[in-house]
Amino acid sequence: MKVLVKAPAKINLSLDVLHKRQDGYHEVEMIMTTIDLADRVELSLLPNDDIRISSQNRFVPDDQRNLAYQAAKLLKDRYQIKQGVRIEIEKNIPVAAGLAGGSSDAAAVLRGLNRLWGLGLTLDELAELGAEIGSDVSFCVYGGTALATGRGEKIKKLPPPPSCWVVLAKPLIGVSTADVYRRLNLENIQHPNTRGMIQAIENADFPGVCRNVGNVLEDVTLKLYPEVAQIKDQLQRFGADAVLMSGSGPTVFALVHHDSRMHRIYNGLRGFCDQVFAVRVLGEQHSLD
Template sequence: MQVLEKAPAKINLSLDVLHKRDDGFHEVEMVMTTVDLADRITLTLLNSDKIIIESESRFVPNDERNLAFRAAKLVKDTYNVKKGVKIFIEKNIPVAAGLAGGSSDAAAVLRGVNRLWNLGVGLDELAVLGSNIGSDVSFCVYGGTALATGRGEHIKILPSPPSCWVVLAKPRIGVSTAVVYKRYRGDQIKHPDTKAMIAALEQEDFQQVCANVGNVLESVTLDLYPEVKQIKEQMKHAGGDAVLMSGSGPTVFALAHQETRAHRIYNSLKGFCEEVYIIRLLGNRS
């Protein structure tokens, strides 16, 4: 028996860090939405009590370093499952990119093994379980568009953004989220207006969505990695309606209402960046 799950990437339309918590995590306020770039997860039932991870990508670990492995193990341990699973990950989302690729894989495995092992667990319970794996996993369990608060585990579903094109560009560097948060100084940064972003989504106002994008971690990463700043400036120069770094980076995205403009941005990045994608917003829960 096999189960197939799609694991879409996400972008942050807004990302605010409110303060550092007593547990060492940061209190965040993020508006996230899924895009049409996805890993594909194939889960195969095993009668033996083990978890096997396979992938053609050399960047995908096959042990507990992989969030997908940890997701399957967590479900097995929580619900005392004695069956096993082979998980094949078709990797299309760039790794260490600020696009929640690993978290989305983990969320897909949570949903997939729930079906494969006939557990009958609801999405809300899976999302709570996912918060034990990583801060973005709860959002990825639901997908679509949502406000994430706490350390990312409290999810409020929001209306989808107006349909548009997205150009993603990831430079050939990896960014440590821990390092970015360590260098973050909240009193020196302009914070995004999360309420205005939510209002723009509720009113289906593309211009106001673009006007209210913001990411407090962006200035930290731009200071550390000039190539990220260069890509952002190039996207703005090419006519992006809104240009922002996603997560802690290094991927930068541009929103474009018109397809011709999206292609102009895409073409302008030749020579600047090897990993460039022109895709659509998903926004809704698939």
């Protein structure tokens, strides 16, 4: 028996850091939405009690470092599952890109194994398990559009944002999220208008969404990696409606309303950047069907 699960990437429409917590994490306030760029995760039962990961992408670990492995192990241990599973990951989301590819793969494994092993868990229960694996996994279990608070594990569902194109550009560099957070000066940041973004989404107000994009990690990453700043400049110069870095980077995305402008931006970037994608916003929550 096999189960195939789609694992979509996310972008941060807004990312704010409020303060450092006593547990060492940062208290965040993020608005995230899924986009139509996705990994495909295939789960199949093994006769032996084992977890095997395979991927053709050499940057994807095939052991316990992989969040998808950790998701399977967590379910096996928590519910005393004695069946093994083979996890095949077809990577389409760039690795270490600020798009939650690894977290989305883990969330897909939770949803898929829930079905394959007949666990009967709800999305809420799976999201709670996901919080034990990583900060973005809970959101990725639900998908759609949401306000994430705490360290990212407290999820409040929002309606889908207004329909638009998302043009993403990722240079061939990796960014350490921990390093970016370490360098963030909490005394000197300009907080995005999270409430304004929520209101714009609820009103299906595309110009309002564009006005309220913001990411407090952006300044840190742009200073560390000039090539990210160059991509952002290019997207703005090409006439995107809004431009922002996703997560801790290095991927920068543009929101674009009109097809013709999307094509112009996409074609202009392809000669300038290594990995470029043009996709639609998904914005709808996953179901367990």
